[in-house]
Amino acid sequence: MTLPEGIANQVVLEFPSKPENVAFARTAVAVFAAQLDFTLDELDEIKVAVSEAVSNAVIHAYGDTVGTVRVEAAITTGGELILRIIDRGQGIPDVAAARQPQWTSRPEERMGLGFTFMEEYMDAVDVESAPQAGTRVTLRKAPARAPIAR
Amino acid sequence: MTLPEGIANQVVLEFPSKPENVAFARTAVAVFAAQLDFTLDELDEIKVAVSEAVSNAVIHAYGDTVGTVRVEAAITTGGELILRIIDRGQGIPDVAAARQPQWTSRPEERMGLGFTFMEEYMDAVDVESAPQAGTRVTLRKAPARAPIAR
Amino acid sequence: MHIKARRMGDSLIVRMEGELDLKTADAFKARVRAELAASGRIRHLILDLRGVPFIDSSGIGAILGRCREIREERQGRVIALAPRRPVRRVLALAGLLRLVDVAETQREALAMVKEGSAVP
Amino acid sequence: MHIKARRMGDSLIVRMEGELDLKTADAFKARVRAELAASGRIRHLILDLRGVPFIDSSGIGAILGRCREIREERQGRVIALAPRRPVRRVLALAGLLRLVDVAETQREALAMVKEGSAVP
Numbered sequence: 001m002t003l004p005e006g007i008a009n010q011v012v013l014e015f016p017s018k019p020e021n022v023a024f025a026r027t028a029v030a031v032f033a034a035q036l037d038f039t040l041d042e043l044d045e046i047k048v049a050v051s052e053a054v055s056n057a058v059i060h061a062y063g064d065t066v067g068t069v070r071v072e073a074a075i076t077t078g079g080e081l082i083l084r085i086i087d088r089g090q091g092i093p094d095v096a097a098a099r100q101p102q103w104t105s106r107p108e109e110r111m112g113l114g115f116t117f118m119e120e121y122m123d124a125v126d127v128e129s130a131p132q133a134g135t136r137v138t139l140r141k142a143p144a145r146a147p148i149a150r
Numbered sequence: 151m152t153l154p155e156g157i158a159n160q161v162v163l164e165f166p167s168k169p170e171n172v173a174f175a176r177t178a179v180a181v182f183a184a185q186l187d188f189t190l191d192e193l194d195e196i197k198v199a200v201s202e203a204v205s206n207a208v209i210h211a212y213g214d215t216v217g218t219v220r221v222e223a224a225i226t227t228g229g230e231l232i233l234r235i236i237d238r239g240q241g242i243p244d245v246a247a248a249r250q251p252q253w254t255s256r257p258e259e260r261m262g263l264g265f266t267f268m269e270e271y272m273d274a275v276d277v278e279s280a281p282q283a284g285t286r287v288t289l290r291k292a293p294a295r296a297p298i299a300r
Numbered sequence: 301m302h303i304k305a306r307r308m309g310d311s312l313i314v315r316m317e318g319e320l321d322l323k324t325a326d327a328f329k330a331r332v333r334a335e336l337a338a339s340g341r342i343r344h345l346i347l348d349l350r351g352v353p354f355i356d357s358s359g360i361g362a363i364l365g366r367c368r369e370i371r372e373e374r375q376g377r378v379i380a381l382a383p384r385r386p387v388r389r390v391l392a393l394a395g396l397l398r399l400v401d402v403a404e405t406q407r408e409a410l411a412m413v414k415e416g417s418a419v420p
Numbered sequence: 421m422h423i424k425a426r427r428m429g430d431s432l433i434v435r436m437e438g439e440l441d442l443k444t445a446d447a448f449k450a451r452v453r454a455e456l457a458a459s460g461r462i463r464h465l466i467l468d469l470r471g472v473p474f475i476d477s478s479g480i481g482a483i484l485g486r487c488r489e490i491r492e493e494r495q496g497r498v499i500a501l502a503p504r505r506p507v508r509r510v511l512a513l514a515g516l517l518r519l520v521d522v523a524e525t526q527r528e529a530l531a532m533v534k535e536g537s538a539v540p
């Protein structure tokens with residue numbers, strides 16, 4: 001494994017889109033993130049953000065079927081955490097709308113707060129999505145007490 | 151992700167062979183294993199076994215270079231945990247010798263207890279290895295209080 | 301997630317142990333609904349969150365749904381009992397503290413539902 | 421892994437916080453060696469393991485190496501202070517309890533090295 005330029009360490013997780021794997025994913029990512037100097041509050045925030053992004057892949061991406069969820073977690077040489085949560089599901093037709101607080105395609109069951117929590121708890125959120133191809137959510141966060149070196 | 155016949159759930163981890171990722175791997179596997187009804191002692195045992203197998207891939211497989219370590223963790227429909235720790239490194243010339251207690255190729259630094267700990271703490275240990283192709287260690291364990299259904 | 305529920309006067313006290321997320325929210329929801337259906341006397345809901353180390357928007361959604369039922373159908377109150385720091389922060393972030401009061405002890409929670417018996 | 425070391429009489433007390441594995445064993449080894457090199461008065465090693473939740477064969481190897489140095493070069497004893505259950509089980513499994521005595525308190529550990537000053 002030659003690490004990409006600017007990446008100090010990296011782990012990849014792959015698992016089926018089952019609800020019980022949401023806890024696995026957020027905990028595994030938090031353990032990896034702890035290689036950086038995050039506070040406990042920050043690690044909790046990362047857990048929530050991962051939980052939201054992975055829950056979305058489980059609920060929204062594959063309808064009633066089970067697909068693969070891939071989580072890439074990297075630590076840059078500058079000390080920033082970059083997370084990518086990737087599915088090969090149905091995609092988001094209108095990303096800008098979906099990111100609005102309280103916007104949800106399932107108003108009966110969901111609150112539409114997933115993206116809001118990701119925004120609130122991470123430094124940056126980026127969403128790339130294509131119909132029938134899937135969705136890739138990129139989340140970034142650096143420890144507040146050790147600003148990233150560039 | 152169509153799960154293989156007889157597999158109820160499965161996660162894959164991939165990471166570079168760096169010492170700091172040993173803790174990541176054992177913790178992530180333990181979190182996944184907790185989906186079965188293991189006791190805390192059993193989860194500790196699984197952590198030790200994973201730590202040994204992943205440490206071996208980090209120390210022995212790739213010499214002074216960094217390679218990829220892959221960990222596949224599966225739960226069978228019968229309720230057994232199956233772990234595969236896979237590297238594409240130099241392989242083990244004589245597996246039977248290597249598995250002997252206190253046998254190590256690095257007597258200055260190592261104790262040769264890794265395989266012994268794996269044997270002691272898991273129900274079954276299987277080692278496949280080929281020179282210059284790599285090593286695959288398979289570890290199995292079922293919760294003692296809930297014997298596997300077949 | 302382990303859930304225990306018991307009634308005290310016109311309050312239902314639900315004690316949870318475990319993380320409240322996509323996997324576990326349905327069990328919580330089903331349990332509270334079953335308890336409410338079983339007893340028309342229940343007006344208030346006290347959620348004992350001491351054993352809950354984590355919550356996300358799926359868990360928030362499950363709590364919010366119960367708030368609506370309690371407040372609209374029973375004209376009662378929902379009290380969160382001693383949420384841990386990460387859970388408290390998420391409750392605040394979601395704006396749930398406008399609908400749910402926080403008590404630090406069960407005694408305090410029971411006093412809260414006794415004192416003001418109307419929706420606050 | 422945080423390591424603190426201090427000398428009390430002819431004992432070196434090393435307190436560790438964190439998991440003792442491939443990543444951290446070297447720091448432990450280097451620290452004890454440095455302390456031993458710095459003071460010829462040290463005869464005994466007390467390893468305060470209260471803050472160590474995990475150990476594997478890499479950690480065992482690091483402790484065993486220190487045992488050899490203490491016993492052979494200083495004719496002293498090594499005491500494991502209050503190892504937690506998973507650590508204690510691995511120490512036993514590795515056969516290390518033949519070389520290392522276990523004390524439950526620091527007081528007990530210090531009494532142990534005082535009483536029998538020879539290798540047991």
Ligand SMILES: Nc1ncnc2c1ncn2[C@@H]1O[C@H](COP(=O)(O)OP(=O)(O)O)[C@@H](O)[C@H]1O
Binds near residue numbers: 052098099116357
């Ligand atoms: N991975 C995904 N695949 C398909 N659609 C998604 C995905 N993630 C989010 N969405 C869409 O975006 C909407 C908003 O997401 P979110 O803010 O997390 O709220 P919620 O999950 O509560 O609906 C979802 O309702 C869904 O329609």
Ligand SMILES: Nc1ncnc2c1ncn2[C@@H]1O[C@H](COP(=O)(O)OP(=O)(O)O)[C@@H](O)[C@H]1O
Binds near residue numbers: 202242253285
């Ligand atoms: N993944 C691996 N790749 C190459 N060699 C290995 C691997 N795992 C184990 N070995 C060989 O087997 C020996 C015994 O392994 P083990 O019992 O874990 O002891 P130790 O790691 O302390 O040497 C090692 O010293 C090494 O030579």
